[in-house]
Amino acid sequence: MWSGDELDLDAYLERIGYAGPVGGGGELRADLPTLYAVHRAHTAAITFENLDVLLGRPVELGVKAIEDKLVHGRRGGYCYEQNSLLAAALERIGFEVSGRGARNRTRGDSLLAVTHAVLVVTVEGEPWLCDAGFGHQGPVEPVPLARPGTEVAQGEWTYTVRAEEDGILALCLLRDGAWRDLYAFSPQRYHPVDYVVLNHYSSSHPRSAFLGKVVVQLPGDGVRRALVGRELTRLYPDGRSERQSVEPAELLALLDREFGLRLSGRDAEELERINRAGD
Numbered sequence: 001m002w003s004g005d006e007l008d009l010d011a012y013l014e015r016i017g018y019a020g021p022v023g024g025g026g027e028l029r030a031d032l033p034t035l036y037a038v039h040r041a042h043t044a045a046i047t048f049e050n051l052d053v054l055l056g057r058p059v060e061l062g063v064k065a066i067e068d069k070l071v072h073g074r075r076g077g078y079c080y081e082q083n084s085l086l087a088a089a090l091e092r093i094g095f096e097v098s099g100r101g102a103r104n105r106t107r108g109d110s111l112l113a114v115t116h117a118v119l120v121v122t123v124e125g126e127p128w129l130c131d132a133g134f135g136h137q138g139p140v141e142p143v144p145l146a147r148p149g150t151e152v153a154q155g156e157w158t159y160t161v162r163a164e165e166d167g168i169l170a171l172c173l174l175r176d177g178a179w180r181d182l183y184a185f186s187p188q189r190y191h192p193v194d195y196v197v198l199n200h201y202s203s204s205h206p207r208s209a210f211l212g213k214v215v216v217q218l219p220g221d222g223v224r225r226a227l228v229g230r231e232l233t234r235l236y237p238d239g240r241s242e243r244q245s246v247e248p249a250e251l252l253a254l255l256d257r258e259f260g261l262r263l264s265g266r267d268a269e270e271l272e273r274i275n276r277a278g279d
Contacts, residue, residue: 002192003063004091012089015071016041030094032123039130040141042086047076047259048135048217050210055270059203061196063088076261078210079117079133080199084192086132087119096122099190101198105181115202116183117195120145129171135217136224136235137173137182145169155221156237176239214275216259225258248276
């Protein structure tokens, strides 16, 4: 389903710096330790970013297009790209992978459309939420779905999944001593073609949060970073947050320093021009 047979798995594993378990024949096993290792390496290595949307380019979801951009081009991407790549890699390894569509709940009480793509991976009959594409607040490891209410520590950050009516599951993050909803999703399975439709909205609709401004984010253990527009936010596990204004002239150096993103000459010039146009 996820075209895993088209993916250059060795190049992907090199891109994410995979250092997890390997079988006796050099093959990766479709087991829980491997799933944890791949998920953590992916989220640490590949930045969440919308720069192609800002540059007015189509966001392609074919596996080869994603591989060229995120693996060989060492760029980042947003949820449809990130989780399509992760799904292809996991499928190639031998995991059972299915998609879900989620509603973002980080913007107060507003009822938002289903625009976020997540994955459910089944290992030995047990489902796990896998998501490499929710930016700086997202999980860096799989989250168990079979036991809602279980608190899961990922480094210094803690998550839980809450069960709601009609089979809805909500992923929550512990911040400032309170659980905060990140997003919620139903049992309905989503397929790659469904992500093509969601991607069209996110990359082109006038109300999309990804149009007209830089959105670059990266989860981490000690600090989580988010650049939205011209404001850089750093979140810390103890609940503290720091905000910093970013001048247009600082943007390219900051993308490299804070997020490991280095753009080519033409892309860098165009991004700087668009960012300065907001003055």
